[in-house]
Amino acid sequence: MTSAPHSQLVDRIRQIAVVTTCILCTFGVQTAAVAQGVTLDAALDEALKSNEDYQIVEARIRRSAALRREALAGLLPQLSAQGNLTMNAEEVQFGDNDPVVPRFDWGASARASIVLFDGSLYPGYSAAKRVEESRFEEGKWVRHGLKYEVEQAFFSLIAAQSELEVAERTIELRSAYYERADALAKQGIALPLDAARARTQLLEAQQGKIVATARLQNAADSLAVLLGRTTDGTLRASSSETMRSAPPGSVAQQYRPDLAAEGLLIEAVESRESAVWWSLAPALELVGNARFGPASFSAPDGVAASISLQLSWLLYDGGARYARAEALNAEADELDWALKRLKRDATAEQTRTLRNWKAAYEAIALAEEKLKVAGEAYELASGRFEAGLATSIEVTQASDDLVNAELDLVTARLGADLAKSSHAYVVGVPK
Numbered sequence: 001m002t003s004a005p006h007s008q009l010v011d012r013i014r015q016i017a018v019v020t021t022c023i024l025c026t027f028g029v030q031t032a033a034v035a036q037g038v039t040l041d042a043a044l045d046e047a048l049k050s051n052e053d054y055q056i057v058e059a060r061i062r063r064s065a066a067l068r069r070e071a072l073a074g075l076l077p078q079l080s081a082q083g084n085l086t087m088n089a090e091e092v093q094f095g096d097n098d099p100v101v102p103r104f105d106w107g108a109s110a111r112a113s114i115v116l117f118d119g120s121l122y123p124g125y126s127a128a129k130r131v132e133e134s135r136f137e138e139g140k141w142v143r144h145g146l147k148y149e150v151e152q153a154f155f156s157l158i159a160a161q162s163e164l165e166v167a168e169r170t171i172e173l174r175s176a177y178y179e180r181a182d183a184l185a186k187q188g189i190a191l192p193l194d195a196a197r198a199r200t201q202l203l204e205a206q207q208g209k210i211v212a213t214a215r216l217q218n219a220a221d222s223l224a225v226l227l228g229r230t231t232d233g234t235l236r237a238s239s240s241e242t243m244r245s246a247p248p249g250s251v252a253q254q255y256r257p258d259l260a261a262e263g264l265l266i267e268a269v270e271s272r273e274s275a276v277w278w279s280l281a282p283a284l285e286l287v288g289n290a291r292f293g294p295a296s297f298s299a300p301d302g303v304a305a306s307i308s309l310q311l312s313w314l315l316y317d318g319g320a321r322y323a324r325a326e327a328l329n330a331e332a333d334e335l336d337w338a339l340k341r342l343k344r345d346a347t348a349e350q351t352r353t354l355r356n357w358k359a360a361y362e363a364i365a366l367a368e369e370k371l372k373v374a375g376e377a378y379e380l381a382s383g384r385f386e387a388g389l390a391t392s393i394e395v396t397q398a399s400d401d402l403v404n405a406e407l408d409l410v411t412a413r414l415g416a417d418l419a420k421s422s423h424a425y426v427v428g429v430p431k
Contacts (some may be wrong), residue, residue, distance in 0.1 A: 037238030040154050043227060047150050048143065050228030057135070057142045064132040071128040074121045077114040083107070107293030115285050119278025123271045130268035137264065140257035140429060146226070148425035152418055153223040157237045159414035160212070160219040166406045167209040174202045174399060177382070181392060184385075194385075194392035201396060205403075245420065247357040251350045254428035259346065262339045266332055273328035276321050282313035346426060353423035360415035367405070367412040374398070374405035 038046075048054055085106045092101040115121065178198035185195040217233030224235045290305045381398035384390035 035234050035236045037236050038223075038227075039239050040151065040237075043150050043154055043223065044147055046227045047146055051146055051226060052228075054139075054142055054146055057139045061132070061135045061139055064128070064135040068125070068128040068132045071121075071125040074118075075115065075125060077112060079110070079112050081108070081110045083109075102294050105294065107291055109289065109291040111287065111289050113285055113287040115283065117281075118283040118285075119281045120275040123275035123278060127268040127271035127275065130264045130271060134261045134264035134268065137257040137261035141261065144257065144425065144429050148421060150223070150226050151421040153219070153226055154237055155414060155417040155421065157216075157219040157223050157235070158417075159410055160216040161237060162410045162413075163407065164209070164212040164216050166403065166410065167205065167212040169406075170205045170403050171202070171209060173402075174198065174205045177395065177399065178202045180382075180386065191392075197392045197396055201399065245361075247354060247361055247420070247423070251354055252427060255431045256346060256428040259339065259343060262335065262342060266335045266339065269328055269332040269335060273325050273332065276325040276328065279314070279321060282311055285310045285312070349426040350423070353419065353426050357416070357419035357423050360412065360419040363412040364409070364416055367409040371402075371405040371409050374402040378402045 083106075085104070087104055088101055091099050091103040093099040178195065178201070181198035182195040185192050220233050220235040221231040224231050227235075229235065286307070286309055288305075288307045290303070292303050295302045378395075378398040378401070381390055381395045385392065385395045
């Protein structure tokens with residue numbers, strides 16, 4: 001009665017063997033490249049040099065610095081010079097005096113001016129300075145976020161490497177068990193079905209290695225993208241660096257550059273609004289002009305110079321300034337409400353990530369104990385099987401429990417690393 005199921009099981013094993021062999025052959029060609037090792041510190045340095053997001057922020061900082069310098073130029077003296085050559089239709093002259101209009105009129109002139117008072121310039125410069133400071137704080141936050149992403153990818157890569165090691169140990173374990181089961185079956189101590197089950201487990205372990213290797217390559221590519229490298233699946237963590245440590249009792253508040261950047265943007269908008277109101281006052285400018293050219297009736301010695309004090313006052317512009325001030329006031333309110341929401345979300349994230357960190361840290365001890373118990377159970381089941389006191393089903397179950405316990409420990413350790421990294425990210429940077 002057992003011949004049909006046994007025949008079906010043997011056929012199934014053969015099918016799995018063929019598929020596994022084909023996949024292994026294909027996979028072996030793809031992984032011929034040499035692995036490249038990298039440490040966490042080296043990965044962070046490389047990411048800062050090649051990551052596009054960070055370079056974009058660096059460009060924004062340079063742009064905001066240039067705009068601040070442009071705003072400052074409005075407060076400084078202005079100097080210009082020009083030359084000209086004019087041919088008039090005819091020379092105009094009265095008597096023996098110098099010509100009023102020379103036939104060929106040439107000249108060189110210079111102009112110097114300085115704004116003595118313009119109420120809109122000072123708040124405008126202050127706004128540009130606040131924007132530059134905001135971009136600088138934004139750069140700190142992007143750098144902090146990039147560090148977080150690299151840490152997450154690096155620890156995931158370590159976990160993937162550990163999973164592959166577990167898969168390789170599982171193959172060794174189940175290969176040894178298959179050899180024992182096959183030998184016992186030939187001696188008549190165990191059933192041929194036990195050897196078939198052991199063979200099935202071995203093939204499943206080989207398939208598990210294929211999946212673990214693919215997962216490792218994907219994790220390597222995730223880190224390679226952050227480092228600006230080619231995604232060929234060969235990147236490896238050359239050290240088992242970890243952030244694993246006991247979490248604190250409460251959230252340790254640090255500096256959040258993103259919150260500071262938003263606050264500075266609000267100040268910049270408020271300064272721009274102030275500049276609008278200051279533009280209602282008159283502007284005062286001191287201007288000096290000098291011109292050198294041919295002698296003429298108006299300039300007998302060819303030199304003309306003047307100094308003037310100019311007062312300008314825009315009395316009415318159709319209400320454009322009032323509308324602009326109202327728009328900036330609304331923009332400042334919008335940013336202020338967004339900042340309040342961001343602060344509330346940050347507080348909630350800090351509490352949540354600390355809670356997750358504590359849970360992940362406690363899970364490591366339980367996973368280690370589970371692995372210890374599973375190892376003892378497997379040794380006991382294997383001994384009972386060799387003595388003929390247990391079936392292969394018990395050994396199979398004990399083997400599965402052992403593998404799952406090893407994977408659970410890898411997952412728990414990864415969870416603790418990622419949880420601490422996430423908490424460090426949402427808390428901010430040291431002051």
